[in-house]
Amino acid sequence: MAADWADRVAGADCPFDHDLPDCDDERYRVRKLTASTLYLDRNQAYRGHGVLIFDRRHATRIDELSDEEWQACADDLRQACRAIVAAVEPDHLNVESLGNLVPHLHWHIFPRFRDDPRWGKAVWTTDVADMPVAIATPDECAELAARINAALDAPAA
Numbered sequence: 001m002a003a004d005w006a007d008r009v010a011g012a013d014c015p016f017d018h019d020l021p022d023c024d025d026e027r028y029r030v031r032k033l034t035a036s037t038l039y040l041d042r043n044q045a046y047r048g049h050g051v052l053i054f055d056r057r058h059a060t061r062i063d064e065l066s067d068e069e070w071q072a073c074a075d076d077l078r079q080a081c082r083a084i085v086a087a088v089e090p091d092h093l094n095v096e097s098l099g100n101l102v103p104h105l106h107w108h109i110f111p112r113f114r115d116d117p118r119w120g121k122a123v124w125t126t127d128v129a130d131m132p133v134a135i136a137t138p139d140e141c142a143e144l145a146a147r148i149n150a151a152l153d154a155p156a157a
């Protein structure tokens with residue numbers, strides 16, 4: 001039987017509490033940062049869609065972090081956002097931390113474009129099944145990850 005919500009919040013069956021592969025059907029690893037790891041979502045319906053996962057321990061919400069953990073996460077998040085913006089030059093950027101399906105602290109970074117499927121509205125609809133899907137190949141992910149990594153290595157403006 002699947003763990004109930006309280007158990008999942010406490011870390012039962014948490015898919016983010018062990019090393020994730022470099023590339024699987026869900027995501028493609030870009031780089032380990034200070035307190036988190038940046039991935040590309042394999043669904044690139046929003047080009048540059050990144051997922052930043054806190055990877056020091058199991059935590060569900062930012063209020064559970066120590067001051068040092070939060071500062072490190074905030075720095076990672078800003079770095080990731082800057083690099084993704086540099087790589088895909090969007091018209092806008094959405095950052096979301098929900099944790100309703102996987103209650104382990106992570107952020108979705110969605111570059112938004114005037115011609116994207118839901119411009120002017122939230123990305124998420126009522127159900128994951130209603131989300132637009134455009135699965136990127138591993139080669140496409142590698143090309144995008146290289147651009148993001150180059151931006152991460154560039155000196156801050």
Ligand SMILES: [Zn+2]
Pocket residue numbers: 011014015016017057058059103104105
């Ligand atoms: Zn976890």
